[in-house]
Amino acid sequence: MSEDESRAGAAAPSGVHGRERALARTFVVLADTLVADYDVVELLDQLVEACVSLLGVTAAGLLLNDQKGSLALVASSSEETRLLEIFQLQNNEGPCLDCVRTGTAVNSADLEADRARWPVFVPEALSAGFRSVTAVPLRLRNETIGGLNMFSDAESVLAGDDRDLAQALADVATIGILQQRSAHRTSVLAEQLQRALNSRVVIEQAKGVLAERDQVSMDVAFATLRKHARDNNLKLGDVAFAVVRGSAEPGAVPPPLGP
Amino acid sequence: MLTGPATRRTRLRLASMTDRDRWIRLMRDAASDVASQPQRIAELCVQMLGVDGAGISLVSDTGHRGVVCATNAVSERIEDLQVTLGEGPCIDTIRTGTPVLVADLHDRDEVATGRWPAFMTAAADAGVRAVFAFPLRIGAIGVGALDMYRSRPGALDDDELSAALLGAETAAVALLGLETSPDGALLDGADTGVGYRAQVHQATGMVMIQLGVTIEQAFLLLRARAFSTGRSLQDVSVDVVERRLRFSSEDL
Numbered sequence: 001m002s003e004d005e006s007r008a009g010a011a012a013p014s015g016v017h018g019r020e021r022a023l024a025r026t027f028v029v030l031a032d033t034l035v036a037d038y039d040v041v042e043l044l045d046q047l048v049e050a051c052v053s054l055l056g057v058t059a060a061g062l063l064l065n066d067q068k069g070s071l072a073l074v075a076s077s078s079e080e081t082r083l084l085e086i087f088q089l090q091n092n093e094g095p096c097l098d099c100v101r102t103g104t105a106v107n108s109a110d111l112e113a114d115r116a117r118w119p120v121f122v123p124e125a126l127s128a129g130f131r132s133v134t135a136v137p138l139r140l141r142n143e144t145i146g147g148l149n150m151f152s153d154a155e156s157v158l159a160g161d162d163r164d165l166a167q168a169l170a171d172v173a174t175i176g177i178l179q180q181r182s183a184h185r186t187s188v189l190a191e192q193l194q195r196a197l198n199s200r201v202v203i204e205q206a207k208g209v210l211a212e213r214d215q216v217s218m219d220v221a222f223a224t225l226r227k228h229a230r231d232n233n234l235k236l237g238d239v240a241f242a243v244v245r246g247s248a249e250p251g252a253v254p255p256p257l258g259p
Numbered sequence: 260m261l262t263g264p265a266t267r268r269t270r271l272r273l274a275s276m277t278d279r280d281r282w283i284r285l286m287r288d289a290a291s292d293v294a295s296q297p298q299r300i301a302e303l304c305v306q307m308l309g310v311d312g313a314g315i316s317l318v319s320d321t322g323h324r325g326v327v328c329a330t331n332a333v334s335e336r337i338e339d340l341q342v343t344l345g346e347g348p349c350i351d352t353i354r355t356g357t358p359v360l361v362a363d364l365h366d367r368d369e370v371a372t373g374r375w376p377a378f379m380t381a382a383a384d385a386g387v388r389a390v391f392a393f394p395l396r397i398g399a400i401g402v403g404a405l406d407m408y409r410s411r412p413g414a415l416d417d418d419e420l421s422a423a424l425l426g427a428e429t430a431a432v433a434l435l436g437l438e439t440s441p442d443g444a445l446l447d448g449a450d451t452g453v454g455y456r457a458q459v460h461q462a463t464g465m466v467m468i469q470l471g472v473t474i475e476q477a478f479l480l481l482r483a484r485a486f487s488t489g490r491s492l493q494d495v496s497v498d499v500v501e502r503r504l505r506f507s508s509e510d511l
Contacts, residue, residue: 067417068425069279073457081497084457187360190420195357201398204457205474208464208500218461218500244399244464244474 019054023165026050030172039235040196041203042226043176044075047148047169052077054169055162057150058130061087062173063096064138064146066197067190071100071146074200079207079218082128086121087149094121096149099135103144105167106135109157125151134158136166138174145174145193199237206240282307282422286429297328300430301405305330308419308426310391310407314338317395317403317434318353336385337408340378347378348392349404356401358424359392363412388412393423395431398460400475402431432482435475462496469506480510 030050033043044062051060059078063071073087090096095118099106108114109132115122125133130151138146148170150158158166177192203225210221225243229236285303301313312334316327327342329335341347348359351374361369364379364387382390389409395402405427415423459481467477481499484506485492498504 066424068421068428076457081458081501088456187358187362187414190360191357194424195355198356198394198396198398201460204460205398205400205464205467208461208466209468210464211461212465212468241399244467 022054026054034172034176037235038176039199039229039237040177040192041074041199042229042236044173044196045226045236047173047176048075048077051148051150051166051169055150055158055166056152057134057158058153059083059151061149062138062146063087063090063100063149064177064193064197065100065144067193071097072197072200074146074196079222086124086128086130086151089121089124090149092120093118095133096135096147099137099147099149100144103137103139105137105163107157108133110155129153131155132157134163134166136163136170138170138177140174140178140189143189145177145189148173199240202237202244203240206243209243279421279425282425283429286426286433296434297430298330300426300433301328301330301334304405304407304423304426308407308415308422309409311410312337313405313407315395315403315405315430315434316349316353318401333385333387333410334406334408337382337387337390337406340381340385344375344377344381346375347382348375348390349406351375352392352394352404353401356394356396358394359390360415360420361390362414364388364390365412382408386410389414391415391423393427395427395434397431397435397478398463398474400431400435400478402435405430435479456493456496458496458500459492462499465499466506470508470511472511480506484510 029046030043033046048060048062051057059076061073061077061083062075063073066072070091073084076084076087087096095106095108108117111122111125111131111133130153132152132155133150134152134157135147135149137144138148148166150166177196178189203222206225207218207221210216210224211218214221214224216224225239226236228234229239232239285307286300297315297317301315304310304313312329312331314327314329314334314337316338327338329338337347338349341349348361351357352359363369364383370379387408388411391407393405395405405423407423462481463474463478466472466481467474470477470480472480481495482492485495488495495504499506
């Protein structure tokens with residue numbers, strides 16, 4: 001199957017020029033984020049969104065090695081419980097786990113044909129409507145710190161330029177996690193990974209607070225958090241922390257969120 | 260190559276799931292004896308992680324340090340110094356929620372960072388060469404910090420780091436109920452390993468609003484519900500997130 005066919009029917013920008021423009025725009029946004037005092041989780045969230053819009057995949061998620069023996073989801077293109085569970089399931093088996101273990105990209109262009117390879121994962125992914133999957137590693141020298149996991153509802157495989165682009169986005173994620181600090185000490189990696197993982201937990205807690213307070217979905221709650229952070233030039237993680245701590249720390253409370 | 264203390268032989272190899280499960284069980288058992296929880300957790304770290312001493316500080320909702328324990332005089336000195344000086348790895352780890360790992364306090368690059376000038380000198384005088392501080396934290400829930408030291412320079416290896424992070428996670432969940440639940444009734448022993456499950460943290464935030472309680476109380480109530488109904492924390496949390504389960508004032 002050619003690359004063009006593989007994207008047929010997906011949401012990728014149509015036409016070479018449209019896609020190039022979108023690509024350039026994405027990297028301008030990412031470069032802009034990386035020079036400022038940025039929030040890692042927000043950057044990773046932009047990356048999974050970029051995966052969906054640029055590569056035409058149906059869903060994307062970013063999992064990090066939590067250094068406790070598990071893969072932890074830090075960014076997902078959708079909040080649907082089903083999708084979160086498919087990402088989390090890969091702590092036991094699946095393409096993303098294989099990718100992180102081997103440090104190389106793992107593809108399944110037709111999940112149906114790979115039932116024997118991942119007997120628990122494949123039925124779950126198929127019943128969620130996915131037909132193919134790709135995982136590319138987040139690599140730092142000899143270490144693999146996580147994986148970028150993409151699902152498509154069409155039988156396809158990311159190849160050629162698309163695969164290179166997916167790997168480029170994964171590399172940006174790795175750089176972003178390490179932030180501007182030099183990684184000459186191995187401790188820096190551990191510190192930064194744990195910072196990103198904990199920041200994600202705070203954001204999940206804050207999403208729960210807003211979802212319940214405003215009676216909205218987790219997706220809408222997250223969009224509210226992100227908009228508030230951007231409009232007020234605040235870090236997403238700081239806004240989330242203030243939402244959860246509420247009146248406990250008056251200095252950190254932002255103006256009321258919401259419409 | 261530096262040789263570690265004699266206790267190193269008992270160290271766990273977390274690459275093996277059996278050892279990993281054993282470690283989590285050890286930490287949970289230590290946490291189940293409410294009166295001596297922090298002390299036993301610190302002692303386990305010394306036995307298993309090839310460090311010379313460990314200490315635990317707990318912080319209250321308002322950020323003040325409460326119960327402090329330490330396995331030996333040097334560890335106690337490390338805890339005391341940080342309270343007195345108001346600076347150090349433990350203070351930073353509580354403030355930032357990130358582990359602070361210093362393999363050698365004398366390392367040129369480390370000294371050049373200029374962080375904790377007073378602590379660095381005093382810690383070196385006390386015979387400390389490496390310090391490792393881990394936050395006891397679940398997202399925005401800050402429970403305290405777990406500090407360890409070595410009298411000789413040396414980073415934690417991958418297994419030691421995993422064990423320390425797992426230990427800190429288990430300890431955070433176990434010690435969270437310490438002040439609010441003196442009888443330890445909320446320690447169910449079934450679900451102290453939270454790991455990363457988005458829905459557990461989302462549900463915690465939802466329960467906080469449903470009941471008008473703090474995030475700490477919300478987490479404890481969620482965990483109590485899982486225990487009392489014999490279900491996993493994850494399953495109960497998914498019900499809350501999917502709005503099939505709502506907490507009411509009767510749950511308080």
